[in-house]
Amino acid sequence: MHKATLFKKTKEKKIQCLACSHYCKIPTEQTGICGIRENKDGELYLLVYGKAIAANIDPIEKKPLYHFMPGTKIFSIGTIGCNFQCSFCQNWDISQMSRTIKRRLKAESKEKDFEAQVTKMGYDLPPEKIIEYCQKKDIPSIAYTYNEPSIFFEYTFDTAKLAYEKGMKNVYVSNGYASHEAIDKIAPYLDAINVDLKSFSEEFYQKICKASLKPVLDNIEYYHKKGIWMEITTLLIPEENDSEEEIKQCAEFIASISKSIPWHISRFHPAYKMKDKASTSPKVLNKAYEIGKEAGLKYVYVGNIHDEKHQNTYCPECDELIIKRNWGYSKIINMENNQCGECGYKVEGAWNM
């Protein structure tokens, strides 16, 4: 348990958390929506500081980031809890764990045990240990991922700052719901981000994610203005967000921010409360790819499926194959000094950091 930094005090020992766009007002001895930030006697505490529930070494392409340090490894960490409750979450067992614990303890009338149970989830992995491990294994970057990083903000911030001091890079994999206060504070240490644009419908965000679309759109613009390298992912779920009209809205919105933002269209597979749905058909993914290109996006990719053609990077100017990919594999084919080897086009990305 660790004292949080992103909060302000309001009346009668209530506090307002400033880490994400929910801006929860939290009464004493309660947690906010994410279930891991608790008001204790008028101060806010992060219950999962230094407690990783998952930690893995991944190819950077898995995040997915296709225009950021290609071919390198990244150390990925996450905690329990989330500020979203997506019915299709692939990591629901960890993202919804604090809610599951709360429900169980309530049924057993043991609510007082909540803090003790949450703080024992995950294993001790303080920021210093993460850096030490990465340096030993020669891993150049760290991803705050699996659950929304802004909710365990202080853990990400301390780790990112230490990583920065050692010349390492930091990446958020985010649902786009961080507060501007969190973004402003992490920005000097954040090198890249992948943001989920889960849909272009307010109803989808409210019904399926228990959140709202607008902060996500605002933040995509905000990250871009801050100059943080950003790629966007949209998971296409049959009959939920896969109409041509909605795909076009997503693509045109991204293009309105910058046509150079890579857009990853990802294949849905049945999970959590959406086990009754089919996986996204390759036909729909290919159509979405075309829609992205028609909107003027220079880099559109199809993920979560073997489709080499739609995972490669081609030069937006002359169509030369620049980077070859397949799942976690990537190989630069014809790019030198960040330029297309054929026509010299400067390929957008944060390539050699």
Ligand code: SF4
């Ligand atoms: S991180 Fe978001 S969901 Fe969690 S307490 Fe803060 S404002 Fe609420």
